[in-house]
Amino acid sequence: MFDIVVIGERCKECGMCINVCPKKILERGEKTNSRGFYVTYSPKPEECVGCRLCEYVCPDFALFIRPSSSPTYILVQR
Amino acid sequence: MVETQEVIKYPLDDYLRTERLPHIWCPGCGIGMALQALLWSIKELHEQGVIDRKKVCFFTGIGCTARASGFVKFDAIHALHGRAIPVATGAKLGNPSLIPIVFSGDGDIAAIGGNHLLHAARRNFDILVVMINNMTYALTGGQLAPTTPTGVRSTTTPRGNPENVMDTTKFVASLRPNFVARYSVTQPTILRTVFKKALPKRGFRFIEVMSTCTEIFGRHTGFRDPYELYSRLKKICKIKKISSIDEIKYDWENEITCGTFIDKDDPSFLDMYFKMYKPRGMVYGES
Numbered sequence: 001m002f003d004i005v006v007i008g009e010r011c012k013e014c015g016m017c018i019n020v021c022p023k024k025i026l027e028r029g030e031k032t033n034s035r036g037f038y039v040t041y042s043p044k045p046e047e048c049v050g051c052r053l054c055e056y057v058c059p060d061f062a063l064f065i066r067p068s069s070s071p072t073y074i075l076v077q078r
Numbered sequence: 079m080v081e082t083q084e085v086i087k088y089p090l091d092d093y094l095r096t097e098r099l100p101h102i103w104c105p106g107c108g109i110g111m112a113l114q115a116l117l118w119s120i121k122e123l124h125e126q127g128v129i130d131r132k133k134v135c136f137f138t139g140i141g142c143t144a145r146a147s148g149f150v151k152f153d154a155i156h157a158l159h160g161r162a163i164p165v166a167t168g169a170k171l172g173n174p175s176l177i178p179i180v181f182s183g184d185g186d187i188a189a190i191g192g193n194h195l196l197h198a199a200r201r202n203f204d205i206l207v208v209m210i211n212n213m214t215y216a217l218t219g220g221q222l223a224p225t226t227p228t229g230v231r232s233t234t235t236p237r238g239n240p241e242n243v244m245d246t247t248k249f250v251a252s253l254r255p256n257f258v259a260r261y262s263v264t265q266p267t268i269l270r271t272v273f274k275k276a277l278p279k280r281g282f283r284f285i286e287v288m289s290t291c292t293e294i295f296g297r298h299t300g301f302r303d304p305y306e307l308y309s310r311l312k313k314i315c316k317i318k319k320i321s322s323i324d325e326i327k328y329d330w331e332n333e334i335t336c337g338t339f340i341d342k343d344d345p346s347f348l349d350m351y352f353k354m355y356k357p358r359g360m361v362y363g364e365s
């Protein structure tokens with residue numbers, strides 16, 4: 001099981017992670033960061049298989065996957 | 079969902095000048111994907127004790143790609159356009175214990191810097207060159223590059239490119255340096271492994287990374303969405319084992335052949351130089 005961690009201020013809403021996810025569990029969030037981008041969100045982190053494709057294609061060092069005992073979508077706000 | 083102000087570090091944050099992020103690259107640009115793979119390879123090699131990250135230094139020319147020198151946490155030089163290779167060469171000669179990495183665009187390395195590329199490869203000089211090939215001069219708005227596929231539109235060839243294209247990997251391979259490979263940002267884990275292989279080697283190592291420039295190249299070629307351009311690149315970047323370098327293709331319509339085409343361990347420039355000249359006060363390979 002995995003946490004999906006997104007550093008909100010780095011996201012540029014390119015949508016790469018959303019498109020590559022084989023489980024289709026990522027989506028454009030409803031919250032914007034200070035630059036006005038809608039930050040990637042996951043409503044179902046418990047379905048993540050940890051393939052990390054989303055992490056590899058994120059050009060902005062904004063999203064990563066880490067092992068977790070209680071799968072959570074974490075939005076880091078800094 | 080958890081929202082937190084707590085500082086959760088991105089795994090590569092120690093290798094990035096995080097205060098400068100977000101970087102300047104457009105949404106979905108492939109340069110960041112390639113840089114991520116490269117930083118992972120450095121991190122893993124450092125943690126395995128194969129290289130010392132403090133010895134790594136970055137050399138870039140001018141271009142979108144070249145802006146990487148401002149985002150990585152290494153000593154870095156953002157050199158003149160096309161001149162990253164000679165600057166890296168000078169650094170390595172001055173201090174042979176350094177691990178210079180040249181990270182720059184196709185325009186920078188293959189076009190204006192082509193002569194430096196030629197001679198560094200010919201000398202089998204001890205640097206790693208990573209050429210990010212987005213097939214255009216992106217920073218300046220999408221002029222024709224020698225790597226722009228024939229027929230493709232650019233700002234300076236509005237009816238399509240009438241020129242023959244340059245296959246930089248084939249060109250460098252003809253000079254027989256120690257390592258020549260071409261991969262794509264659509265092969266991120268392989269890319270990481272290949273960087274890990276090439277980094278600790280001696281001699282000249284050249285890795286061409288096919289990349290996506292959605293904003294300029296994509297717009298001219300009808301792939302306005304980053305994922306569409308990425309998918310197109312993924313389709314044509316085919317990894318193959320070849321028996322002769324003449325077999326590799328650089329064809330935007332069908333196939334851009336990927337793979338490791340040369341991997342040998344001949345004496346490098348510095349090996350030869352230290353053997354023949356025995357420079358006083360300098361020890362090659364030791365810090």
Ligand SMILES: Cc1ncc(C[n+]2csc(CCOP(=O)(O)OP(=O)(O)O)c2C)c(N)n1
Pocket residue numbers: 140141142143144159182183184185186187212214215216217218223
């Ligand atoms: C001597 C000199 N000539 C021309 C330029 C203008 N110039 C800046 S970047 C660039 C091309 C960059 O293309 P590339 O190396 O492919 O990098 P990219 O932006 O595609 O990553 C050019 C022609 C310059 N800065 N200096």
Ligand code: SF4
Pocket residue numbers: 004020021022023024025026047048049050051052053054055065
């Ligand atoms: S790790 Fe794989 S399954 Fe999990 S969110 Fe990322 S792409 Fe989807």
Ligand code: SF4
Pocket residue numbers: 102103104106107108109142143212216217290291292293294295
């Ligand atoms: S112009 Fe192209 S290469 Fe430059 S940052 Fe934007 S997408 Fe990347």
